[in-house]
Amino acid sequence: MNVYLDALQFSLLFGFIGWIYSYLKTNVNIVDSMWSLFFIVNISCFAQSDNISDNQWFIYALLVVWAVRLSAYLCIRNANKPEDSRYQDIRRNYSPHFPLKSLFIIFVFQAILALIISYPLYYIFNPINDQGLNFLLPFSYIMIALGILYESIADYQLYKFKKTSISGEVCNIGLWRYSRHPNYFGELLITWGIFINAIQFGHIFIIVSPLLMTYFLFKFSGAGLMEETIINRKPMYKKYIQSTNSILPWLPKKS
Secondary structure (H helix, E strand, O other), X not given: OHHHHHHHHHHHHHHHHHHHHHHHHOOOOHXXXXXXXXXXXXXXXXXXXXXXXXXXXXXXXXXXXXXXXXXHHHHHHHOOOOOOHHHHHHXXXXXXXXXXXXXXXXXXXXXXXXHHHOHHHHHHOOOOOOOOXXXXXHHHHHHHHHXXXXXXXXXXXXXXXXXXXXXXXXXXXXXXXXXXXHHHHHHHHHHHHHXXXXXXXXXXXXXXXXXXXXXXXXXXXXXXXXXXXXXXXXXXXXXXXXXXXXXXXXXXXXX
């Protein structure tokens, strides 16, 4: 477990650097761009063997593509923007001294959460788990790649929509017609794909990782928290909720 402790230390250090930046900017949006990069920090600590298997290379390459793409997209989206309404609410709720508190309730919290969700990756990159491909591994690659593609398309469609939409309009085009958070569906495909890859190497307890990610996206920091603020800004969003699934894509319900 030494590599797991290494991952914890480097994740906390990375989170601390992000917190310093947010303190100087009086804006914690940077943590969104850091989220996917926490996983690369963790993998870099887990992968300490000189002999990297084909499976480990495939997983590493896929997750680097996912992490860099998502981080770059969020950096571009949040550049020169005010603090997200979710974080403004947290800032109000945890004032006074929010800048200091944010180190723990935002940056340390996300670093530890990412490390917990990375638990299957610890088994994938364990030096003793360098077996050749089996029938589950190609399926996991396809699932992860589809998740990356799905999330990328959803992000691009939302980005293009915001370029031309007027205030109060709801994005219900493309993948957003079939679920309100298609980007989160992509994240779920990636998380469960990693679990499928890791299940042959680890014990069943690693299922905690995708289950936790699923819970957070559906109920806690993802769709649930985000929609509380969207409804206040976009009255039409209530109708969108009634007709469209939250994360899992499906045909829209008829009014």
